[in-house]
Structures are given as C-alpha cells and as structure tokens.
Amino acid sequence: MEGLILVLNCGSSSIKFALFDAAAEPLPRAPLWNGKVQGIGGPSPDFGETGVAPHAVALDAGHPHAAALALILARVEARLAGRPLAGVAHRVVHGGGRYHAPTRVDAALIADLRALIPLAPLHQPFPLKAMSLLIERDPQVPQVACFDTGFHHDLPEVEKMLPLPRELGRDRGLRRYGFHGLSYDYMSHALPERHGALARGRTIVAHLGSGASLCAMRELKSVATTMGFSALDGLMMGTRTGSIDPGAILYLMEIERLSLEEVGRLLYHRSGLLGVSGISAEPRVVVRHEDDPGERGERARQALALYVRRIVREIGALVAVLGGLDLLVFTAGVGEHNAFIRERVCRDLAFLGITLDDDANAANAAVISSRDSRVIVGVEPTNEEWIAASHAQRLLRNA
Structure with a gap:
C-alpha cells in the first residue's frame, strides 16, 4: 500500500488528526505528523501541530466544523x-x-450511524459530518469507520443485558455496549509488551479523561466495563453524571418540570465534576481550590471526593467480577497526568494490597507501584490514532 493514512477524531469542539505512513509494515506507532483544531464553535479557536505551538485561527462562524476540517485537509495536502x-x-x-x-464508509453506513446519534449526542454527529464532507470533496479516497464499541463486542452475555422486559430491551437494541474501545484495544497491544504474561491475567484499565470508564480484561479481552448503553453510564466524568438513580431523573421531569431536552443538557453538559464543584470539569483545576475558604473550598473537596469514590467503587465491582486483581493501569488525559488522582484512588484500594512509589507516581512512570505492592500499578499513554490507522491499513490492504 502506498501513500498516507489520515486519522480523524472529530468531537463537538475539537478535531484531532494524525498522519501515518501506510506503506510501513508494521505501522509505526508514532505518527509522521499530528495536531488538533480546538475551540471549534467558540470565540477563539486555535490550531496546533507537530513542532508548532497552538495559534489562533479564524473559522467560518456559520460552519465552524467544516472550516476546521478544510484547514486540516489543506495542511494534509502540503504534508503529502x-x-x-x-x-x-x-x-x-x-x-x-x-x-x-x-467498516468502509459509504452513504448507507452514514445513514445507519446517524440513527445512533441519540445514544452519543456529544460525539456521534461530528465524524459523520466529516465523512460526508470528504465524500463530497473526493469520493475516490476510501474512508474507514473504527468503532469505540467494537472492543466490547464479545462481552459475556450477562454483561450486555439490561434488566428490562425483553420486548423493550434486547429486542430493540437496548443493551450494554461499552465505549473507549480504541483505547482499550491499544492497551491489549501495549500492556503485554510492558508487563509480559502479567497483562494476560486479571487486569483493570482506567481510561480517565473528560469521558471516563473502566475495563476489566482477562487474556487481553474485555470481560466487563463501566459504560453501558450510552456514554453516560458508569464513572462520574468531567461534565457527565455517570451512573445515577433513574428515579432522580423521573423526579426532575415530574416535580421540577425539566423537559427532555433540559434533562439531556443536565446529564451531559452540566453535571459531573463541573456540576458538583461549580468550578471546572478538570481535576487539576478543581484541586487548586480545595483549600479555599468557605463554600468554594468545600465544593471542591466534595467534588474530588465523589470523583475518586466512584472510581474506587467501580474498581471494587470489577475486581469482584475478575475474582481478584493482578494489574491496574491508568490511561488518558487525567489518568496519565494527574498523580494526585492516582494516589487517592490507590490509597482507597489499599485493602487489595496496593502501595505506591510516591516518586514514580509523581513522575508519571510506567510502573508506579512499590516493590512490595501485591498489585502492579502502571501508567500507559493511550494511542487511539495508531489503532484506527492500523485497522484502516489492514482493511484497505485486503480490499
């Protein structure tokens, strides 16, 4: 295969991109070039790329995502x-x-995936928009859709089920799917390289970013995960609730008279760490205010305590499913870079025999557990772009 593979990760306010050499075998994990446009739809978008600090850009206010994609494609053409x-x-x-x-992208696939927008309204619309724009621009360039739900496809049946009547549940596609699959797929490659046979044992990966989930793995395959039917389930996140009593939602709609649209905004955009703290969706920002006087400091402490507690509770549940724990790995933006979150989680998991090496944790080292820890604890940067490029390379090569 000749040429280059472009990977796009399109979100509501950013587009991340990476360019890989399709002719290389095996595909190098480091891209030839990458970057992102962020702040899309906001007052001050910026563009950053390999070797160049982010700088302000002007995007068409009426079509900011299309303008951001056009900017990236123009830079790609120069790089080709x-x-x-x-x-x-x-x-x-x-x-x-x-x-x-x-799966190869065509109009039928885009139409099918558009029907799933209500299941992931923060994420689903934007790659579909990019696919359509690229088809209009050059229909001869093949496109490949790589699914975050794919890694969890072979979950045990009991993990897929929701406790609903059959005719309203599984028969209509209401089941647990799981997400962050490209990240966990990468871990299935990286962890045995780092930890050898240990990674094939009882492993939990904590993907902690603006969205967050856990995945219990055995033999490098998903056996349980915290996100379910939608990307709202499981852990408390930056702006999302995670698991919440359905009765609370019914109360908000019936007693507080919130509309369906208002509830949607509340669950996806106004809750989580941002909602509880009233400060930020970023743990590293909230922690700076823990010692503030009065209500602000109290809310910061409560928000981080709840954030950590939900991680610890869900890890405990997955340990029960696995029947023990051999390896715990933190990844994604918060997991890779927030030592204080890792320290607080592991402190509350001391009953499992986890102890940390404080210096290694502060340095975001690959192994942050102490020599006498009964569970190995690691930090592993994720690489979803390489996984997507690898999938595309294989699919297109075999076409």
Missing part, C-alpha cells in the same frame, strides 16, 4: 508532498448492534 492519500480513518463512538469491525 506528492504522495497519495491512501485512506481516512475515523473514530466513531457508537456502532450500535450492527457495526463492530472496522
């Missing part, structure tokens, strides 16, 4: 230097019950 674009790989959050393997 005469080589062809072999394909474009997209991270797609939800594949529903039908799509789990990487």
Whole structure:
C-alpha cells in the first residue's frame, strides 16, 4: 500500500488528526505528523501541530466544523508532498448492534450511524459530518469507520443485558455496549509488551479523561466495563453524571418540570465534576481550590471526593467480577497526568494490597507501584490514532 493514512477524531469542539505512513509494515506507532483544531464553535479557536505551538485561527462562524476540517485537509495536502492519500480513518463512538469491525464508509453506513446519534449526542454527529464532507470533496479516497464499541463486542452475555422486559430491551437494541474501545484495544497491544504474561491475567484499565470508564480484561479481552448503553453510564466524568438513580431523573421531569431536552443538557453538559464543584470539569483545576475558604473550598473537596469514590467503587465491582486483581493501569488525559488522582484512588484500594512509589507516581512512570505492592500499578499513554490507522491499513490492504 502506498501513500498516507489520515486519522480523524472529530468531537463537538475539537478535531484531532494524525498522519501515518501506510506503506510501513508494521505501522509505526508514532505518527509522521499530528495536531488538533480546538475551540471549534467558540470565540477563539486555535490550531496546533507537530513542532508548532497552538495559534489562533479564524473559522467560518456559520460552519465552524467544516472550516476546521478544510484547514486540516489543506495542511494534509502540503504534508503529502506528492504522495497519495491512501485512506481516512475515523473514530466513531457508537456502532450500535450492527457495526463492530472496522467498516468502509459509504452513504448507507452514514445513514445507519446517524440513527445512533441519540445514544452519543456529544460525539456521534461530528465524524459523520466529516465523512460526508470528504465524500463530497473526493469520493475516490476510501474512508474507514473504527468503532469505540467494537472492543466490547464479545462481552459475556450477562454483561450486555439490561434488566428490562425483553420486548423493550434486547429486542430493540437496548443493551450494554461499552465505549473507549480504541483505547482499550491499544492497551491489549501495549500492556503485554510492558508487563509480559502479567497483562494476560486479571487486569483493570482506567481510561480517565473528560469521558471516563473502566475495563476489566482477562487474556487481553474485555470481560466487563463501566459504560453501558450510552456514554453516560458508569464513572462520574468531567461534565457527565455517570451512573445515577433513574428515579432522580423521573423526579426532575415530574416535580421540577425539566423537559427532555433540559434533562439531556443536565446529564451531559452540566453535571459531573463541573456540576458538583461549580468550578471546572478538570481535576487539576478543581484541586487548586480545595483549600479555599468557605463554600468554594468545600465544593471542591466534595467534588474530588465523589470523583475518586466512584472510581474506587467501580474498581471494587470489577475486581469482584475478575475474582481478584493482578494489574491496574491508568490511561488518558487525567489518568496519565494527574498523580494526585492516582494516589487517592490507590490509597482507597489499599485493602487489595496496593502501595505506591510516591516518586514514580509523581513522575508519571510506567510502573508506579512499590516493590512490595501485591498489585502492579502502571501508567500507559493511550494511542487511539495508531489503532484506527492500523485497522484502516489492514482493511484497505485486503480490499
């Protein structure tokens, strides 16, 4: 295969991109070039790329995502230097019950995935918009959709089920899907390289970012995960509630008279760490206010305590499913860079025999547990872009 593979990770306010050499075998994990446009739809978007600090850009206010994509594609063309674009790989959050393997993009696929927007309204619309724009621009360039739900496709049946009547549940596609699959897929490659046979044992990976979930793995396969039917389930997140008593939602709608749209905004955009703290969706920002006097400091302490508690509770539940724990790994933005979150989680998991090396934790080292810890604790940067590019390379090569 000649040319380069472009990976796009399109969100509501940002587009991350990475360019890989499709001719290389095996595909190098480091991209030739990457970056992102962020602040899309806001007052001050910026563009950053390999070797260049982010700088302000002007985007068409009426079509900011299309303008951001056009900006990236113009830079891609300059980077191609005469080589062809072999394909474009997209991270797609939800594949529903039908799509789990990487799939060539066409109009029918886009239509099917558009029907799943209500299941992931923060994420699903934006890669679909990029796919459509790329088809209009150059229909000859193949595109591949890579699904975050795919890694969990073979979950045990009992983990997929929701306790609803059959005719309203599984028969209509209401089941637990799981998400962050590209990240966990990468861990299934990276962890045995780092930890050897230990990684094939009882492993929990904590993908902690603006969205957050846990995945229990055995033999490098998903056996349980905290996100379910939608990306709202499980852990408390930056702006999302995570698991919440359905009765609380009914109360808000019936007694507080919140509309369906208002409840949706509340659950996805106004809750989680931001909602409880009233300060920020970022743990590293909230922690700076723990010692503030009065209510602000109290809310900061409560928000972080709840954030950590929900992680600890869910890890405990997954340890029970696994029947023990051999390896705990933190990844994604918060997991990779927030030593104080890792320390507080592991402190509350001391009953498992976990002890940390404080210096290694402060340095975000690959192994942060102490020598006498009964569970190995690690930090592993994720690489969803490489997974997507690898899927696209294989699919297009075998086409």
